[in-house]
Amino acid sequence: MKTFLIVSAIIILIFLGIRHFFFKIGNHVNLKLSNSYFHHYRKNLIVYSPMGNWFELGYFESNADVPSFQPINESFGKDKNNIFWKGKKQSVDYHTFGIDDSQVIKDKNHVYHLNGKNFDLLEIIDDADPKTYQLLDPSIQDYRRYNWFKDAQFVYYKNKKIQGDPATFKPLNDAIAVDAHFIYVIISYRGVGIEAREVDEVIQKHKMIEGEIHPINETYVQIGNSVVSAFTASEFEIHTFDIIKTTKEIDYWQIIVNNVLINKGILYPEIDGESFEALDRDFSKDKNGVYYSCKKIDDADSSSFIIFSYEYSKDSKNVYFENIILKGANPEEFKSTNEYGVWEDGTNKFKNGKLYHS
Incomplete structure (x- = not known):
């Protein structure tokens, strides 16, 4: 019994010690307004901790006047003299x-x-x-x-x-905006892959053209008999037709106008728009063949065509890297390996479309 009492006392002391040194948050100041402002557990001060999760999201002891402090919303508050955001006094007009x-x-x-x-x-x-x-x-x-x-x-x-006229400016989708005078492109990122960087620019590109405005999808806009996009290196393309009879959205990057494919702002009249079908990743097909990034894969058989990855595919005759035949690769045995980016066919290994020797 004595041993039990000693052990219990030790556990209670450990718990109180942990609470004293680590549990700094007391009651909410005003839970109806904020789940992030608290009275300190021991000290007479205000604490800011997002949703009370101080261990993961942080903890800040504010110098706010405790008796007069009240939250404004989840992260803003005020006392009798100052405005606070995330518990920190701000240089604003009170x-x-x-x-x-x-x-x-x-x-x-x-x-x-x-x-x-x-x-x-x-x-x-x-x-x-x-x-x-x-x-x-x-x-x-x-x-x-x-x-x-x-x-x-x-x-x-x-x-x-x-730039832009505040009285008439209107964003039309993710990529295009207009006002009464100009067409603008909205550029979120520049670069590709790991080189991409966020820029968030809106750039005046072209005088406004006549005609009704119809967003086609999140990246293309029809204005009169023209289609506007913002994908290419110039960050702006405008394609004008004698008349636009039909438009069809394929996906975020591709549309068909009058049975002509537009992919990332570039026209591909050699691809049959009526039979065009987007496949997985950058692959597609029409009645005439199979394509990688709109480049035809010569001799590919669409009826037996299989996509492995962003770059590799095969049919009953060949393995393909992008739109090129991968010479020496056996389509019946071709598969990925445990090595990053490396493929094999039981005889040879391949990486980046070339024979690979590990």
């Missing part, structure tokens, strides 16, 4: 600071955004007018609504001022 229903953060002097260089400091949106700053188009139904804002003079995309 008496005019506010957050409206469109999530515009402003005071009488500036408009602010949350994606600055410092993760816990509001950053000023350059040149934005707090009196007139608002959503560009509240009718946009998805998350992109909050990418676009305007004031009396300028349009803003992801917190950056861009």
